[in-house]
Amino acid sequence: MRSLTTARSTRYVLYLLLGLLLAGNAVALPTHDSQGEELPSLAPMLDKVTPAVVNIATTGRVRVQGNPLLDDPFFRRFFDMPPDRPRERRTQSLGSGVIVDAEQGYILTNNHVIEHADQIQVTLRNGNSYEAELIGTDPDSDMAVIRIDADNLKAVPLADSDSLRVGDFVVAIGNPFGLGQTVTSGIVSALDRSGLGIQGYEDFIQTDASINPGNSGGALVNLNGELVGINNAIFSRSGGNIGIGFAIPVNMARQVMAQLVEHGEVRRGRLGAQAQDLTPELAQAFELKQGQGAVVTQVSPGSPADKAGLKAGDIVIEVDGKPVRDANSLRNAIGLLQVGSRVRLKVLRDGETTSLTATIEEPVSQGQGGEQLHAHLTGASFTDIGEDHRLHGRIEGVLVSEVEQGSPAWRAGLRPDDVIVSVNRQPVKDLTRMREVIGNSQQLLLNIRRGNGALFLYLR
CATH class of the missing domain: 2.30.42.10 (PDZ domain)
Incomplete structure (x- = not known):
């Protein structure tokens, strides 16, 4: 067992060193071994990044789900049971967060980390603790912004997550299992993961960098020490890491944060069109070579889509210059736009490419x-x-x-x-x-x- 472990460790070190060497000058200041030879290290980059990754502890109360029979008024009346009182229990949660604005003290984390919290405690790497103020949450994207009042904070610079490629090296930083700040490394395993049913808006970065319970809300950074994603979830049958973790792209997090800071919530607008994936069968039926896109199935009369000239049967292939893979990516692109935004749509209609411009409007409320x-x-x-x-x-x-x-x-x-x-x-x-x-x-x-x-x- 020991020799097998040693062999695995050796392969991992060689694998990491090879990746770092291939990455060129992304990692600064190599260390020296006992013979004085230089070896690359992630330590200099992490020295700059880890002070910006915080531990989050919350306490709160949630209503306890009881036996449905005991909540049934007919059942209680039949057995002459006394009136039931609301049942609540105290909750505690551990997670992570990332300081993204040192001057204002803004911290990005996951909504599920601070959900139901009455008190949010943030602990920095140096051990200092602060009570945090909740700025806003967005359950649909599972993002939240909190704020602490502290001096000399350090923030992580934000990267462009759209430039990520499968195979890029990444590092996950967080607070797994409440152990304290921990660093793991890996690569980007896949991009644009959706349809997982984890949350409303999904466009995940998949990575094999170890992400475990408590890592939620922590940082996924590239070798330049720039934030590329917010750790969010794992795929596991046991609850532990098996090399399939997911992070919210920082570009999505940045858009959500802007609205949370300004409004305290995300004010999603309305395009007024429904769509479905462009499957190979539909592409054949429409006599198209295009393999990706979203087929418009319905346009609401008087909606922004209708005013822009969008029609049922159109195939949306781009939104503001970015490719649309399927109906989910179209929904993500529109769902992150603020009311009043102008959006450029490139569509295929009768084999011809057409450009349309729509203005996102307030959702029609019939509440x-x-x-x-x-x-x-x-x-x-x-x-x-x-x-x-x-x-x-x-x-x-x-x-x-x-x-x-x-x-x-x-x-x-x-x-x-x-x-x-x-x-x-x-x-x-x-x-x-x-x-x-x-x-x-x-x-x-x-x-x-x-x-x-x-x-x-x-x-x-």
């Missing part, structure tokens, strides 16, 4: 205040799942768009982005049906989809 539906829902706003929402076509229900903290709806356990799929055990596919089911009901039993889970809420 309703909770107080108009039921007293227990006061403080919440509800909408149908719109065509531009990530869940459109994937689930039927009513979207909770906003919940005012401290309101009856908030105290009952409703949260933004919840999807109500049934009321009093009757399915609801839209607001119209939800109004009908609620009617004059005194009590409400809501079946909620939240993220990748589900729960019942009993409002009385």
Whole structure:
């Protein structure tokens, strides 16, 4: 076993040294071995980067999902059970973050690292700890921005993640398993990974640099010490690293951060078109040689897409000069644009290339205040799942768009982005049906989809 381990270690060292030598002058100041010969090292680069990678610890409270039978008012009445009280539990979370603006103290991390947090504690590499202020979160991209008030901070310079190539060497820095700051190295294994169902907007960098629980929100840097991605997730059956990790490209993180700092949220606009992947079968049916793109299936009347001249059957191949691989990449490109942005679309129509320009508009809201539906829902706003929402076509229900903290709806356990799929055990596919089911009901039993889970809420 020892000889096998030694052989593996030797191969790994040779592999790393070869990669660093091929990388040219990307790594500064080699060290010397005992014979005085120079050897390359990542240490000089890491000395500059690691002070900007922080450990994050959070505490908070979440509502505990109980047995659905115990939340059923008919079940409780039949067995003459006393009124149930809301159940909560304390939560703790460990993760990582990256200082990207030393002057303002802004730190990028993942939304799931600080979600449900009442208190966010940031610890620097030198051991100093600070309580952080939450600037904004975006669950759809799993990004968050927090801020600390501290002097002499160091930030990581941002790279252009669009210039990454498969095979580029990268280094992951974070706080795996709460051990403290840890560095691992590897390569970019793949780019533009999507369709994984991890979050709403996916365009991941895949890497074999070890990413483990606690690395979330940490830095993925290139050999120049520039940030190329924010560590986000792993693919694993055991919960540990197996060489398949994912990071959010820094270009996406940069766009999300700009809106979070300005507005405290991401204000996604509306193009008003639905699309599907351009499959080989569809390409043949359209008599195209083009192998990538998004086929427009529907254009909403009066929408920005309609005003720009986009039509069903058009194949979008570029957005603002960047190639569109499939419907997901089109959705990502539009979803990161602010309201009022002008976007250039290159489309194939009847075998000819056409350029169109659209102006992104505010989403059409046909929401309703909770107080108009039921007293227990006061403080919440509800909408149908719109065509531009990530869940459109994937689930039927009513979207909770906003919940005012401290309101009856908030105290009952409703949260933004919840999807109500049934009321009093009757399915609801839209607001119209939800109004009908609620009617004059005194009590409400809501079946909620939240993220990748589900729960019942009993409002009385």
